[in-house]
Amino acid sequence: MSRLLTDEELDRQLQDLPGWAVDGTQLLAGFEAPDFPTAIRLVDEVAAEAEDMNHHPDIDIRWRTVHFALSTHDKGGLTQLDIELAHRISTAAGRFGVRSRG
Numbered sequence: 093m094s095r096l097l098t099d100e101e102l103d104r105q106l107q108d109l110p111g112w113a114v115d116g117t118q119l120l121a122g123f124e125a126p127d128f129p130t131a132i133r134l135v136d137e138v139a140a141e142a143e144d145m146n147h148h149p150d151i152d153i154r155w156r157t158v159h160f161a162l163s164t165h166d167k168g169g170l171t172q173l174d175i176e177l178a179h180r181i182s183t184a185a186g187r188f189g190v191r192s193r194g
């Protein structure tokens with residue numbers, strides 16, 4: 093599950109991850125919530141998902157905008173764990189009515 097993904101594998105799987113983009117060794121996405129409390133509720137939900145996976149994002153919170161940066165630190169790049177976490181983040185955002193900025 094945690095080997096580095098090839099560029100082809102990343103390109104193919106990004107088709108199913110609208111709003112996410114690869115930047116070097118990271119998978120990035122920004123989301124805009126209707127208000128600050130909802131942004132924090134999203135981050136709290138993502139924290140639970142990350143703990144469940146034992147795979148944790150870098151998170152930047154600025155008022156209603158939340159940016160996530162995903163990478164598998166132990167491997168120095170992107171693995172299937174990052175893809176899985178991206179899906180969980182996008183799903184959680186949808187549940188909270190938080191739209192992607194991508």
Ligand SMILES: C[C@H](O)[C@H](O)[C@H]1CNC2=NC(N)=NC(=O)C2=N1
Binds near residue numbers: 146148149163164166
């Ligand atoms: C020891 C612990 O399982 C590891 O440090 C986990 C924790 N969370 C992690 N999160 C991320 N993004 N990458 C990792 O390599 C990673 N490793």
